[in-house]
Every structure is written in C-alpha cells, then in structure tokens.
Amino acid sequence: MATDPPRRQVAPTAQRRWRSLHMPAPLYAALVLAAFLGTIQLAQIAGFWSTSGKITLDGAPVEVTGADPAEVKGWMTISDVLGAYGLTQDELYTHYQIPADLPTSAALKDIEAIAPEFSVTDLRVWLAERAAQP
Amino acid sequence: MSTKPAAARNRNRLAALWGTQSLRRITQFGFLAMIVAGVVRHTLSEDSTSPEAVCPFGGLETLYSYFTTGGTISHTHLSNLVLLGAVVLLTLLARGAFCGWICPFGTIQEWVNSLSRWLQARIKPLGRAARALRRAARRPIFGTIDRVLSYGRYVVLATIIGGTVAYGSMVFRDYDPWSALISVAEFELTAGAVILGVVLLASLVVERPWCRYACPLGATIGLVGRLSPMRIQREDSACTGCTLCTHRCPMGIDVAASSEITDMRCISCLQCVDSCVHPEALDLRLSIPLTTK
Incomplete structure (x- = not known):
C-alpha cells in the first residue's frame, strides 16, 4: 500500500495577537x-x-564668506579660498607642497590627487588655526 | 502542440504581468534605470546631481552632524536625509521592501545570480559543479556559518556610525562597493572597487551576498522593520512541509520553520509566498494593532 511521504517538521501556527488583513x-x-x-x-x-552643496535651501548660490572654515567645500576653487581667507597663493602652495603651475581656478577636491599633503578637511583645520592666532 | 486557445494564453500572460514578481522586477528596473541615468549624466557633466546625493545611507551617516551642527558632512546633502526618512517610513509600513523592491545594488546582485543560474542550466559542467556546491552548503555547519556571518551587517553598521561620529567624515566611503560602482567611470582601483568585485563574484554562487553579510543599510532596515505591522504568516494547517519557500528565500531564512516571518534579514521580496503551492499556507498580511482576535 502506498504511503504518503514523511511530512517535514514545521513549526505550529502561533496564536496571533491581533486581527490581520490579506495584502x-x-x-x-x-x-x-x-x-x-x-x-x-x-x-x-x-x-x-x-x-548640491552649491545652492542654499532658498535656492541662492553658496558663496565662501571667510567667516567659518567649516563652510569650505571641495567644489570651491583655490581663488575662492584665497580671497575669502586673506591668504596668498604662495602661503597655501608652500604649506601643502602644491605644484606652482596649478592654476588657482582649480577646484579644491582636484588638489588631493596632485598634492598628497592636501585634503579639504585638513585645509579647514589649518584655516581655523590661522584664524585663532592673534 | 498547445491545446490552450490563444485568448487564454494572452489572459495568463496579462495575469502574470500583475504577479508579485513581475511588479517587483518592474519596480527594481525602474529605480536602477534612474540611477544609471544619474550616473551617466554626472559623468558627462559634473554640474548635474551626484548619484551619492540619492543614497539613503548617506542620510544615516550625516544624521549626527545634522542634529549637532545643523550642517551635513562632505558628499551628503538634505536629499540624503529625506531619502533616509523615506526608507524609515517605508520600512515601518512595508518591512524590508526597500531592499527587495527598490535598492539598485540588491537588484544588480539578483541579476548576477540569475545570470549564473541561466548559465548553469546551459553549461552542463557548470550546472553539475553548482549542484554539488549547493548540496555541500546544506550541511548544518554552513547554516551556522551563514547565521554567524549575517551579524556582520551590524558590525559594519556600528563601525560606520562610530567612525562617522568620531571623525565627522564618511569613513566608509573608500570601502563602499556602491560608491565604487557609481564612480566606475573614474577607473580607480580603490578598496571599494575590490570589495565590489568580490561581491559580484560571490553573487554568482550566493544570492545577495552583500545584503546577507555586510549591508549597513540592510541592518538598519532590519532593526526598524521589527516595528512594522506587515508580515508574512504561515498557516500550519495548510502547509505540506515541502520547504519550497525556504529554498526560494534569497536571504537564507528558514521560512517553513516559522509561523510568522519576522526575521530581520527578510527583504519582503515575497518569493516564498509566490513559490508556495497552497495559497492559503503563506500569505502577506497587515496586522491591525489593538484589535484582538
């Protein structure tokens, strides 16, 4: 006589606490x-x-003010930072060993690939330290 | 020769289009297409939206910074926070649906695995090797290893959150396979690119390896999903114990051994429900709190 295949042990249905609807x-x-x-x-x-970090919540373009180094972003150019924070090109290029032939129109994020010493995070810290000096 | 009339066949095709898996795949394809279009646009013009701006995990990484300083960390924007909110709301309503229905990285892993299965069916030695591998993987020790490795998601999540809070930057970015994938046009060999390669290779033999063992967003969704009233229920009286549901689960959950699928790994893909030969045995249900039976 044929018998049914053995049934796998399955967990019994638990008592449901709440009503439920089919979805x-x-x-x-x-x-x-x-x-x-x-x-x-x-x-x-x-x-x-x-x-984008280039536009404020009101839709106005973000501009570097020079008031807070935390505002410095990778898309900003070298000249943006030089102008806003009263730096000379020579100071910045010497501090981070940036090749002198790099134009100041380059974005900060592009410097990272050229000058190993440079990072936007480190630049923020350096600018904050400079601002704190009397 | 088919005995079915053409009209009946067309009706069946139409019904299949409205089937759960068809709807899921259409949804997955739509979101992946949007991301691919975004990546292409950003590659052609840097002024267009970066695909990183639409990653919900970026929202979680920047959340601490947003609440403590009012700003977002580098490479994240308000859009990341909004997407995180959307994922949390979706998870509260529909459990792991983001992973199973929307996440483009999950979709890619699924497609790679489907491609592997397609090749296994056509190249006989490959098929034999894959079957042998699957047989070996049924040993209890591999079940235990799978279970232990699945906690890796929480380790990755805790490491990223701790690191981001401590350093105020995206500490995971260099190791993130998704970030490597959307930056593929840069042709950089980063740690993330290596991890991406490993994940794609592993997807040939394991379903959704990143989702199973390392995804920090999946870990977050698993935790939040505990609060969701949506769940798959199994009726023991209707279940034949065939375990098709367990074998079909891409996350390795033993569906047949549970009465309610509340496992934090569940991605709500509903493949277990679709595979069940008795529609009344497995069902997606919405619990209505405070209404006693």
Whole structure:
C-alpha cells in the first residue's frame, strides 16, 4: 500500500495577537511606491531638498564668506579660498607642497590627487588655526 | 502542440504581468534605470546631481552632524536625509521592501545570480559543479556559518556610525562597493572597487551576498522593520512541509520553520509566498494593532 511521504517538521501556527488583513500584491507594490516617492515629493514641496552643496535651501548660490572654515567645500576653487581667507597663493602652495603651475581656478577636491599633503578637511583645520592666532 | 486557445494564453500572460514578481522586477528596473541615468549624466557633466546625493545611507551617516551642527558632512546633502526618512517610513509600513523592491545594488546582485543560474542550466559542467556546491552548503555547519556571518551587517553598521561620529567624515566611503560602482567611470582601483568585485563574484554562487553579510543599510532596515505591522504568516494547517519557500528565500531564512516571518534579514521580496503551492499556507498580511482576535 502506498504511503504518503514523511511530512517535514514545521513549526505550529502561533496564536496571533491581533486581527490581520490579506495584502494583495498590486496594493503592496502601490504602497511601496507611494510611501517612498511620496515622502520625497512632500520634502521637495516643503523646500527641504537639496542635492548640491552649491545652492542654499532658498535656492541662492553658496558663496565662501571667510567667516567659518567649516563652510569650505571641495567644489570651491583655490581663488575662492584665497580671497575669502586673506591668504596668498604662495602661503597655501608652500604649506601643502602644491605644484606652482596649478592654476588657482582649480577646484579644491582636484588638489588631493596632485598634492598628497592636501585634503579639504585638513585645509579647514589649518584655516581655523590661522584664524585663532592673534 | 498547445491545446490552450490563444485568448487564454494572452489572459495568463496579462495575469502574470500583475504577479508579485513581475511588479517587483518592474519596480527594481525602474529605480536602477534612474540611477544609471544619474550616473551617466554626472559623468558627462559634473554640474548635474551626484548619484551619492540619492543614497539613503548617506542620510544615516550625516544624521549626527545634522542634529549637532545643523550642517551635513562632505558628499551628503538634505536629499540624503529625506531619502533616509523615506526608507524609515517605508520600512515601518512595508518591512524590508526597500531592499527587495527598490535598492539598485540588491537588484544588480539578483541579476548576477540569475545570470549564473541561466548559465548553469546551459553549461552542463557548470550546472553539475553548482549542484554539488549547493548540496555541500546544506550541511548544518554552513547554516551556522551563514547565521554567524549575517551579524556582520551590524558590525559594519556600528563601525560606520562610530567612525562617522568620531571623525565627522564618511569613513566608509573608500570601502563602499556602491560608491565604487557609481564612480566606475573614474577607473580607480580603490578598496571599494575590490570589495565590489568580490561581491559580484560571490553573487554568482550566493544570492545577495552583500545584503546577507555586510549591508549597513540592510541592518538598519532590519532593526526598524521589527516595528512594522506587515508580515508574512504561515498557516500550519495548510502547509505540506515541502520547504519550497525556504529554498526560494534569497536571504537564507528558514521560512517553513516559522509561523510568522519576522526575521530581520527578510527583504519582503515575497518569493516564498509566490513559490508556495497552497495559497492559503503563506500569505502577506497587515496586522491591525489593538484589535484582538
């Protein structure tokens, strides 16, 4: 006589604490898209959205003021920093051993590949130390 | 010769398009296409949005800085914080859906694994080797290793959060395979590029290796997902114990041995539900708190 194959040991159904509803796949997909894209859309409508450090929350272009070294970003140029923080090109280039032929129109983030001593983080620290000196 | 009329076949195709896995793959493809378009645009013009600006994990890395200084750390913006919020909300509502339905890196790993299976079906020696590997992987010791390695996600998460708070910069960026992938046009051999290569190679034999063992965002989603009312429930009375669901799970969860799938590794891909031959045995359900049975 044929017998049924042995049944694998499975966990018994636990007592459920709360009622639950079946969730159809299309509704689940719609929920996933609505929750994710809806949050992004709401943030954009509220103005809480920026994908670049070059623009402020109000949509105005960010400019280096020279007041706080923390504002220095990798996309800023050497000349931006020289002008705002009262540095000479020679001071900066000597301190970080930057090749003299590098134009001051270069972005700070591009210096990292040329001068191993340089990093934007280190530049911020150096500028803050200079500002703290009497 | 097929005995099915053409109209019935077309109806079946239409029904399959609305099937869970079709919807999931269409969603995954859409988000991956958006990221690829962003990477191409940014490669052609540096003034366009960097793909890094739309990474939710960047939001988690910059969260401490945002609350303590009001600013974001380098390479992160408000968009990263918004995306983190979107992922948290999505996780509270739909558990691991970000990983299973949206994350482009998860999609790429899935595709690499699918390609591997496609090749295994056509190249016989490869298929035999893969079957032998799968048989060996069923040994209990590999189950234990898989379980232990899955905690690696939390180690990576804690290291990144601790490092970011301590140094105020993205300490993980150089090791991040996703960052390496979206910067692939720079052709730099970084630690992240090496990890990316290892992940893609491992994807040929293991489903979603990065998601399983190292993803810090997946670890965060797993923790937040504990609060979600959405869960897959298994009815013992309808279950035949065939374990198809367990074998289909890309995260290695023993679905057949649970009555509710609340495992923090679950990515809500619903492949277990789709593989079940008895629709009433496994079901995606939304619990309604404070309504007793």
